[in-house]
Amino acid sequence: MKKLIAVVSKELRSQMRGGRAFALFGAYLLLLIGFEWSIAKVFLINSERMGAEAYKLGFMLFTTLSLFQLLLISFITPSFTAGAISHEKEQQTFDLLIVSEISPISVILGKLVSSLGYVFLLIIASVPVMSSVFLFGSISPGDFLATFLILIITTVTFGSIGIFFSSLVKKTQVATALTYGTVLFLLVATLIGSSLISTYIERQYLMFRQGPPPKAQEITSMKSYKMARFLLRLSPINAMTSITGMTPELYSGGPYSSPYSLLLIPMPQFRLDSMIINAGGMEPILLKKMIGSGVFVDEGSRLRGAPGQKDEKISGPSPDWHYTVAIYLSLSAVLLFISSRLLLPYHRWRLIRIPFLKRFRASPPEATAGQES
Amino acid sequence: MAVNIVETEGLSKRYGSLVALNDLNLSIEEGSIYGFIGPNGAGKTTTLKILATLLSPSTGSVNICGVNVLKSPEEARELIGYMPDFFGVYDDMKVWEYMDFFGAAFRIAKARRASIIDDLLSLVDLGDKKDSYVESLSRGMKQRLCLARALIHDPKLLILDEPASGLDPRARVEIRELLKELKRMGKTIIVSSHILPELSELCTHIGIIERGTLLVSGEVEKIIGGMKVSRTLRVKVIDEPNAVIPLLSERPGIENVHVLEDDLIEMEFKGAEDEIPSIHELLISKDVKVIYLNEVPLDLEDVFFHITKGTLQ
Numbered sequence: 214m215k216k217l218i219a220v221v222s223k224e225l226r227s228q229m230r231g232g233r234a235f236a237l238f239g240a241y242l243l244l245l246i247g248f249e250w251s252i253a254k255v256f257l258i259n260s261e262r263m264g265a266e267a268y269k270l271g272f273m274l275f276t277t278l279s280l281f282q283l284l285l286i287s288f289i290t291p292s293f294t295a296g297a298i299s300h301e302k303e304q305q306t307f308d309l310l311i312v313s314e315i316s317p318i319s320v321i322l323g324k325l326v327s328s329l330g331y332v333f334l335l336i337i338a339s340v341p342v343m344s345s346v347f348l349f350g351s352i353s354p355g356d357f358l359a360t361f362l363i364l365i366i367t368t369v370t371f372g373s374i375g376i377f378f379s380s381l382v383k384k385t386q387v388a389t390a391l392t393y394g395t396v397l398f399l400l401v402a403t404l405i406g407s408s409l410i411s412t413y414i415e416r417q418y419l420m421f422r423q424g425p426p427p428k429a430q431e432i433t434s435m436k437s438y439k440m441a442r443f444l445l446r447l448s449p450i451n452a453m454t455s456i457t458g459m460t461p462e463l464y465s466g467g468p469y470s471s472p473y474s475l476l477l478i479p480m481p482q483f484r485l486d487s488m489i490i491n492a493g494g495m496e497p498i499l500l501k502k503m504i505g506s507g508v509f510v511d512e513g514s515r516l517r518g519a520p521g522q523k524d525e526k527i528s529g530p531s532p533d534w535h536y537t538v539a540i541y542l543s544l545s546a547v548l549l550f551i552s553s554r555l556l557l558p559y560h561r562w563r564l565i566r567i568p569f570l571k572r573f574r575a576s577p578p579e580a581t582a583g584q585e586s
Numbered sequence: 587m588a589v590n591i592v593e594t595e596g597l598s599k600r601y602g603s604l605v606a607l608n609d610l611n612l613s614i615e616e617g618s619i620y621g622f623i624g625p626n627g628a629g630k631t632t633t634l635k636i637l638a639t640l641l642s643p644s645t646g647s648v649n650i651c652g653v654n655v656l657k658s659p660e661e662a663r664e665l666i667g668y669m670p671d672f673f674g675v676y677d678d679m680k681v682w683e684y685m686d687f688f689g690a691a692f693r694i695a696k697a698r699r700a701s702i703i704d705d706l707l708s709l710v711d712l713g714d715k716k717d718s719y720v721e722s723l724s725r726g727m728k729q730r731l732c733l734a735r736a737l738i739h740d741p742k743l744l745i746l747d748e749p750a751s752g753l754d755p756r757a758r759v760e761i762r763e764l765l766k767e768l769k770r771m772g773k774t775i776i777v778s779s780h781i782l783p784e785l786s787e788l789c790t791h792i793g794i795i796e797r798g799t800l801l802v803s804g805e806v807e808k809i810i811g812g813m814k815v816s817r818t819l820r821v822k823v824i825d826e827p828n829a830v831i832p833l834l835s836e837r838p839g840i841e842n843v844h845v846l847e848d849d850l851i852e853m854e855f856k857g858a859e860d861e862i863p864s865i866h867e868l869l870i871s872k873d874v875k876v877i878y879l880n881e882v883p884l885d886l887e888d889v890f891f892h893i894t895k896g897t898l899q
Contacts, residue, residue: 216690216691216693218690219687219690219691222687223676223679223683223687226679226683227676227678227679230678304674304675304676304677305670305672305673305674306674306675306676308635308638308640308668308670308674309668309670309674309688309735310691311639311640312638312639312640312663312666312668313663313688313691313692314660314663314664314691314692314693314739315691558639558640558641558642558659559641559642559656559659560642560659
């Protein structure tokens with residue numbers, strides 16, 4: 214623990230020194246406030262058409278702000294962690310760390326905690342900005358906390374991805390590119406992928422179908438559907454939208470009418486009055502469509518009443534963000550563990566000294582055998 | 587009988603078909619300064635990295651103070667202070683912060699750390715730079731800071747890879763003096779270099795390595811003594827030196843007599859040390875007025891060239 218603190222304090226010393234950290238801090242908050250202001254402005258401009266109920270504004274601000282913050286965090290976090298280890302290799306201090314008595318896991322966790330500490334600071338600082346939505350109602354404290362939980366878990370996971378690539382490769386540039394690539398995959402490719410799969414299901418399975426519409430289980434038991442669902446559960450954007458149970462359905466022209474719908478990025482236009490919402494957040498849009506048109510109601514669906522009305526929950530699987538949190542936490546743990554092993558100069562994968570496994574050990578058996586006696 | 591602090595047995599390192607180290611058997615006595623000499627790419631850094639637990643050999647074993655380095659690298663690290671062939675400093679830290687970090691990394695209690703850091707910084711003559719940023723230090727200072735860092739946990743063995751490379755002559759002298767001081771403090775030091783004069787004055791033992799093979803290893807004096815085939819003698823006379831040349835050339839065992847720039851006569855003598863006075867007597871008997879006659883001691887450079895010459899092609 215002491216050694217972990219040593220790494221953290223060393224890192225924080227270099228990180229927080231000078232004005233850079235505070236400039237980024239200020240810029241981040243200004244950006245959030247500016248974004249919130251412009252969303253409110255857009256809302257007010259459109260209010261004639263949409264109606265200017267306060268709860269709509271509150272909901273819109275909350276959803277868009279939390280997504281905006283998710284995107285900001287997704288782009289900031291890798292820049293803090295992707296160089297954590299590779300930079301040590303580049304400035305040739307890596308060997309010194311290794312020959313010291315700091316354990317690899319302390320190095321890894323120390324690097325993670327110190328780089329993410331700053332990002333957490335940004336997230337915490339955003340609480341007052343975000344909590345302005347309470348002025349308008351429509352967001353429960355539970356939704357609010359869950360949103361921050363997802364922000365933090367996403368930060369930890371993206372941070373771990375950065376640390377992993379940083380331990381894997383020698384150059385910070387390569388580690389950064391690989392980290393951003395993975396983050397982009399999780400942010401965007403998961404959504405595009407699941408959207409493409411659901412289109413495929415629709416074209417292949419439903420479009421020319423004769424007879425009555427299929428039961429929900431018929432579709433949910435399909436492999437391609439499961440794949441689409443898994444992809445969605447990898448996406449933090451999906452997780453975030455699943456908190457409030459909002460679907461990204463667009464108003465007019467069906468799901469593929471706007472370029473945003475392809476990315477399934479929720480725009481500040483939701484069906485707020487007839488809210489039939491699925492527990493899965495941005496589940497493959499196909500399913501959403503069917504739920505919306507009342508063909509069937511998925512087991513996991515719940516009905517959310519408009520403000521003033523009570524939510525009606527139908528028992529079923531947990532909302533998607535539960536899965537995302539579980540997947541992300543496991544992914545982080547695995548990546549951090551692998552990273553710590555990658556730091557070792559040798560015997561990286563000698564985890565358990567089981568006599569049975571010893572005979573399969575490759576490296577220097579003949580030399581060490583004599584020493585044992 | 588001195589105790590060996592480092593023992594390697596049959597150490598080899600291969601990278602694919604490239605043999606970086608070939609069956610290296612090294613013994614280093616406690617309290618010695620062991621100069622590890624070889625041209626660039628000879629395998630010095632590979633060997634030192636294996637000793638410093640940073641690289642595993644393809645075959646062979648390493649023991650430091652009885653600790654099997656390959657089996658218990660963590661234990662071995664407590665015994666070793668390693669300084670790589672580059673600075674390895676964090677530029678954005680202050681000198682004391684840098685030391686403090688590594689102090690904490692070696693589990694030195696916070697209460698003791700401050701005084702240890704002060705002592706070490708004054709040892710490497712950086713006491714007044716404690717609050718300076720590392721990036722503001724000169725190369726020589728950074729190198730000394732790096733040495734102080736390697737000493738923070740009071741290791742028995744110091745492994746220094748090319749400590750003087752890239753330093754100006756003054757900084758080299760400073761490092762050399764520091765190493766002598768450390769030897770007096772009882773440390774065993776392994777120091778590698780491809781520049782011989784750096785080591786000649788410093789080392790008690792040397793090992794010469796070329797293309798991964800240890801050609802010779804042992805006490806400097808024994809190695810130099812053991813390889814003497816001919817001695818170089820120099821004579822200073824009052825008379826015209828050229829007149830003395832035929833006289834000397836006639837004596838059996840003396841070859842290649844020539845006059846150096848400052849009227850010194852230099853010759854190669856194939857004979858034992860106790861035969862040297864007879865040359866003196868010969869000159870005096872011929873009425874040559876001799877100012878002095880002495881033997882030119884072999885230095886490490888001669889040893890190096892003699893040993894590596896034609897050994898490996």
